[in-house]
Amino acid sequence: MRAYYHDNKDEVDFREEHDSGVAVSESKLSAIGVLYYFFDNEEDVNGLAKERNYKNRDQVVLSKDNFPGGETALKAKLDSFYEEHLHEDEEIRYILDGEGYFDVRDDEDRWIRTKLTKGDLLILPSGIYHRFTLSQKNYVKALRLFKDEPKWLALNRPADNNKYRQEYLNSIKV
Ligand code: KMT
Ligand code: NI
Numbered sequence: 066m067r068a069y070y071h072d073n074k075d076e077v078d079f080r081e082e083h084d085s086g087v088a089v090s091e092s093k094l095s096a097i098g099v100l101y102y103f104f105d106n107e108e109d110v111n112g113l114a115k116e117r118n119y120k121n122r123d124q125v126v127l128s129k130d131n132f133p134g135g136e137t138a139l140k141a142k143l144d145s146f147y148e149e150h151l152h153e154d155e156e157i158r159y160i161l162d163g164e165g166y167f168d169v170r171d172d173e174d175r176w177i178r179t180k181l182t183k184g185d186l187l188i189l190p191s192g193i194y195h196r197f198t199l200s201q202k203n204y205v206k207a208l209r210l211f212k213d214e215p216k217w218l219a220l221n222r223p224a225d226n227n228k229y230r231q232e233y234l235n236s237i238k239v
Contacts, residue, residue, distance in 0.1 A: 066101055066103070066179055066180065066181055066182070066185045066187075067088075067179070067180045068088065068089040068090070068091070068093075068094060068101075068177055068178065068179045068180075069084050069085060069086070069087055069088050069089055069177070069178055070085040070087040070089060070175060070176065070177060070178070071083050071084075071085060071168060071175075071176035071177065071178045072084065072085040073085075073176065078201075079147060079198050080166075080198055080199055080200055080201045080203070081201065082178075082180070082200075083178060084178070089171075089177045093171070093177075094169075094177070094179070096172075096237065097169065097170075097171055097172055097177075097193070097237055098190035098193060098233065098236060098237055099169055099179075099187065099188065099189060099190065099193065100187070100188040101179075101185070101186070101187055101188075102185075102186040102188075103184050103185060103186065104159070104184055104186055105184050107159075107208075110157075110159050110186060110208065110210075113157070113186070114157065114210050117155075117157075117188075117212075118212060119157065119210045119211065119212055120211070120212060120213055121210070121211040121212075121213065121214060122208055122209060122210045122211065123208075123209050124161070124206065124207070124208055124209075125205075125206070125207050125209055126205070126206045127139065127142070127143070127163075127165075127199055127204070127205050127207075128163075128203065128204045128205075129203045129204075143198065143199060145219070146196065146197040146198065147196045147197065147198050148196065148219075148221050149170075149194050149195070149196050149221065149222040150194070150195070150196065150219040150220055150221045150222065150224075151191070151192055151193060151194050151195070151219070151220050151222070151224055151227065151229070151230060151233075152189070152191060152192075152218065152219060152220070152229075153191055153192070153218065153220070153227070153228075153229045154191050154211065154212050154213065154229075155188065155189065155190055155191050155212060156188070156189050156191075156209065156210065156211060156212075157186060157187070157188050157189075157208075157209070157210035158181070158186065158187050158189070158207055158208070158209060158210075159185070159186040159207060159208040159210070160181045160182060160183055160184065160185045160186070160205065160206075160207050161183065161206040161207060161208060162183055162204070162205070162206040163182075163183075163199075163202060163204035163205035163206055164180065164181060164182040164183075164199075164200050164202055164204075164205060165180075165181055165197060165198065165199050165200060165205040165207070166178050166179065166180055166181070166197065166198050166199075166200060167179045167181060167187055167189070167195060167196075167197050168195060168196045168197070168198075169189070169193055169194070169195045170193065170194040170195070172237055180200070190233055190236070191229045191232070191233060192227070192229040192230045192231075192232055192233025192234070193233055194222055
Protein backbone atom coordinates (compact mmCIF):
# COMPACT_ATOMS: atom_id res chain seq x y z
CA MET A 66 0.00 0.00 0.00
CA ARG A 67 1.14 3.47 -0.76
CA ALA A 68 -0.84 6.51 0.31
CA TYR A 69 -0.43 10.08 -0.86
CA TYR A 70 -2.38 13.20 -1.61
CA HIS A 71 -4.04 13.12 -5.02
CA ASP A 72 -2.84 15.74 -7.50
CA ASN A 73 -6.47 16.50 -8.44
CA LYS A 74 -5.59 16.50 -12.11
CA ASP A 75 -7.76 13.70 -13.32
CA GLU A 76 -9.42 15.27 -16.30
CA VAL A 77 -7.37 13.00 -18.56
CA ASP A 78 -7.30 9.50 -17.07
CA PHE A 79 -8.23 8.74 -13.48
CA ARG A 80 -6.44 5.38 -13.70
CA GLU A 81 -3.06 7.12 -13.67
CA GLU A 82 -1.20 7.43 -10.34
CA HIS A 83 -2.02 11.08 -9.72
CA ASP A 84 0.67 11.34 -7.05
CA SER A 85 1.09 14.92 -5.82
CA GLY A 86 4.39 13.90 -4.21
CA VAL A 87 3.04 14.36 -0.69
CA ALA A 88 2.98 11.03 1.16
CA VAL A 89 0.32 10.14 3.73
CA SER A 90 1.16 7.99 6.74
CA GLU A 91 -0.79 5.06 8.12
CA SER A 92 -1.37 7.06 11.29
CA LYS A 93 -2.95 9.88 9.28
CA LEU A 94 -5.22 7.29 7.67
CA SER A 95 -6.18 5.82 11.02
CA ALA A 96 -6.92 9.33 12.34
CA ILE A 97 -9.67 9.56 9.71
CA GLY A 98 -10.88 6.08 10.56
CA VAL A 99 -9.25 4.23 7.67
CA LEU A 100 -7.35 1.18 8.90
CA TYR A 101 -4.69 -0.62 6.92
CA TYR A 102 -3.41 -4.19 7.27
CA PHE A 103 -1.23 -6.48 5.20
CA PHE A 104 -2.06 -10.18 5.18
CA ASP A 105 -0.31 -12.74 3.01
CA ASN A 106 -3.01 -15.33 3.64
CA GLU A 107 -6.78 -15.48 3.81
CA GLU A 108 -6.79 -17.19 7.22
CA ASP A 109 -5.65 -13.96 8.82
CA VAL A 110 -8.29 -12.04 6.91
CA ASN A 111 -10.89 -14.45 8.26
CA GLY A 112 -9.57 -13.90 11.78
CA LEU A 113 -9.93 -10.13 11.49
CA ALA A 114 -13.39 -10.48 9.96
CA LYS A 115 -14.46 -12.70 12.85
CA GLU A 116 -13.04 -10.34 15.45
CA ARG A 117 -15.02 -7.46 13.94
CA ASN A 118 -18.22 -9.47 13.55
CA TYR A 119 -18.31 -9.64 9.79
CA LYS A 120 -20.90 -12.06 8.48
CA ASN A 121 -20.87 -11.75 4.71
CA ARG A 122 -18.51 -11.46 1.81
CA ASP A 123 -18.22 -11.68 -1.91
CA GLN A 124 -15.44 -11.71 -4.44
CA VAL A 125 -15.26 -9.24 -7.28
CA VAL A 126 -13.15 -9.36 -10.42
CA LEU A 127 -12.87 -6.19 -12.44
CA SER A 128 -11.13 -6.86 -15.69
CA LYS A 129 -11.46 -5.80 -19.27
CA ASP A 130 -11.24 -9.41 -20.43
CA ASN A 131 -13.94 -11.23 -18.55
CA PHE A 132 -16.43 -8.77 -17.14
CA PRO A 133 -20.03 -9.96 -17.61
CA GLY A 134 -21.53 -7.67 -20.26
CA GLY A 135 -18.13 -6.77 -21.68
CA GLU A 136 -16.21 -3.56 -21.77
CA THR A 137 -19.22 -1.25 -21.86
CA ALA A 138 -20.65 -2.82 -18.70
CA LEU A 139 -17.25 -2.63 -16.99
CA LYS A 140 -16.94 1.05 -17.91
CA ALA A 141 -20.38 1.77 -16.40
CA LYS A 142 -19.45 -0.11 -13.21
CA LEU A 143 -16.14 1.72 -12.90
CA ASP A 144 -17.81 5.07 -13.50
CA SER A 145 -20.20 4.35 -10.62
CA PHE A 146 -17.34 3.31 -8.30
CA TYR A 147 -15.53 6.56 -9.16
CA GLU A 148 -18.49 8.73 -8.24
CA GLU A 149 -17.80 10.12 -4.78
CA HIS A 150 -20.05 8.23 -2.35
CA LEU A 151 -20.50 6.78 1.11
CA HIS A 152 -21.93 3.59 2.59
CA GLU A 153 -23.95 3.14 5.74
CA ASP A 154 -21.83 0.28 7.01
CA GLU A 155 -18.16 -0.35 7.67
CA GLU A 156 -16.56 -2.38 4.92
CA ILE A 157 -13.38 -4.37 4.40
CA ARG A 158 -11.64 -4.63 1.05
CA TYR A 159 -8.87 -7.21 0.60
CA ILE A 160 -6.87 -7.39 -2.61
CA LEU A 161 -6.33 -10.94 -3.84
CA ASP A 162 -4.66 -10.01 -7.11
CA GLY A 163 -4.07 -7.05 -9.38
CA GLU A 164 -4.33 -3.52 -8.01
CA GLY A 165 -6.60 -0.57 -7.54
CA TYR A 166 -6.92 2.84 -5.97
CA PHE A 167 -9.23 3.76 -3.11
CA ASP A 168 -9.47 7.52 -2.71
CA VAL A 169 -10.72 8.75 0.64
CA ARG A 170 -11.47 12.30 1.79
CA ASP A 171 -9.41 13.54 4.71
CA ASP A 172 -10.68 15.78 7.51
CA GLU A 173 -10.04 18.84 5.34
CA ASP A 174 -11.87 17.36 2.38
CA ARG A 175 -8.72 16.61 0.40
CA TRP A 176 -8.39 13.39 -1.58
CA ILE A 177 -5.94 10.84 -0.23
CA ARG A 178 -5.17 8.14 -2.78
CA THR A 179 -4.31 4.66 -1.51
CA LYS A 180 -2.76 2.28 -3.99
CA LEU A 181 -3.61 -1.28 -3.01
CA THR A 182 -1.96 -4.42 -4.32
CA LYS A 183 -2.05 -8.12 -3.45
CA GLY A 184 -2.28 -8.70 0.30
CA ASP A 185 -3.40 -5.17 1.16
CA LEU A 186 -6.51 -4.79 3.28
CA LEU A 187 -8.37 -1.58 3.98
CA ILE A 188 -11.17 -0.96 6.44
CA LEU A 189 -13.39 1.92 5.40
CA PRO A 190 -15.56 3.37 8.17
CA SER A 191 -19.23 3.95 7.47
CA GLY A 192 -19.96 7.49 6.39
CA ILE A 193 -16.58 8.30 4.81
CA TYR A 194 -16.69 9.81 1.33
CA HIS A 195 -14.62 7.71 -1.06
CA ARG A 196 -14.28 6.42 -4.61
CA PHE A 197 -12.52 3.55 -6.35
CA THR A 198 -10.72 3.08 -9.63
CA LEU A 199 -8.59 0.47 -11.33
CA SER A 200 -5.02 1.37 -12.21
CA GLN A 201 -3.77 1.23 -15.77
CA LYS A 202 -3.27 -2.50 -15.30
CA ASN A 203 -7.05 -2.72 -15.61
CA TYR A 204 -7.32 -5.68 -13.31
CA VAL A 205 -8.25 -6.35 -9.72
CA LYS A 206 -9.56 -9.36 -7.82
CA ALA A 207 -10.81 -8.41 -4.38
CA LEU A 208 -12.76 -9.69 -1.41
CA ARG A 209 -15.49 -7.40 -0.16
CA LEU A 210 -16.53 -8.12 3.38
CA PHE A 211 -19.73 -6.85 4.92
CA LYS A 212 -20.83 -6.80 8.54
CA ASP A 213 -24.37 -7.87 7.76
CA GLU A 214 -26.21 -8.33 4.52
CA PRO A 215 -24.22 -6.99 1.60
CA LYS A 216 -25.33 -3.39 1.27
CA TRP A 217 -24.84 -2.24 -2.24
CA LEU A 218 -26.35 1.09 -1.48
CA ALA A 219 -23.90 3.81 -2.42
CA LEU A 220 -25.07 7.26 -1.47
CA ASN A 221 -23.49 9.78 -3.78
CA ARG A 222 -22.25 13.05 -2.39
CA PRO A 223 -23.91 15.21 -1.13
CA ALA A 224 -25.22 13.00 1.67
CA ASP A 225 -24.17 15.39 4.42
CA ASN A 226 -27.31 15.03 6.53
CA ASN A 227 -27.11 11.26 6.52
CA LYS A 228 -27.02 9.83 10.05
CA TYR A 229 -23.93 7.72 9.35
CA ARG A 230 -22.16 10.70 7.81
CA GLN A 231 -22.86 12.73 10.95
CA GLU A 232 -21.69 9.87 13.17
CA TYR A 233 -18.52 9.54 11.13
CA LEU A 234 -17.74 13.25 11.41
CA ASN A 235 -18.24 13.10 15.18
CA SER A 236 -15.99 10.05 15.44
CA ILE A 237 -12.98 11.82 13.84
CA LYS A 238 -13.28 15.06 15.84
CA VAL A 239 -10.12 15.76 17.81
C1 KMT B 1 -16.60 0.61 -3.10
O1 KMT B 1 -17.03 0.52 -1.96
O2 KMT B 1 -16.57 1.69 -3.66
C2 KMT B 1 -16.11 -0.60 -3.77
O3 KMT B 1 -16.32 -1.62 -3.23
C3 KMT B 1 -15.37 -0.52 -5.06
C4 KMT B 1 -14.94 -1.80 -5.66
S1 KMT B 1 -14.07 -3.00 -4.66
C5 KMT B 1 -12.62 -3.44 -5.50
NI1 NI C 1 -17.87 2.41 -1.98
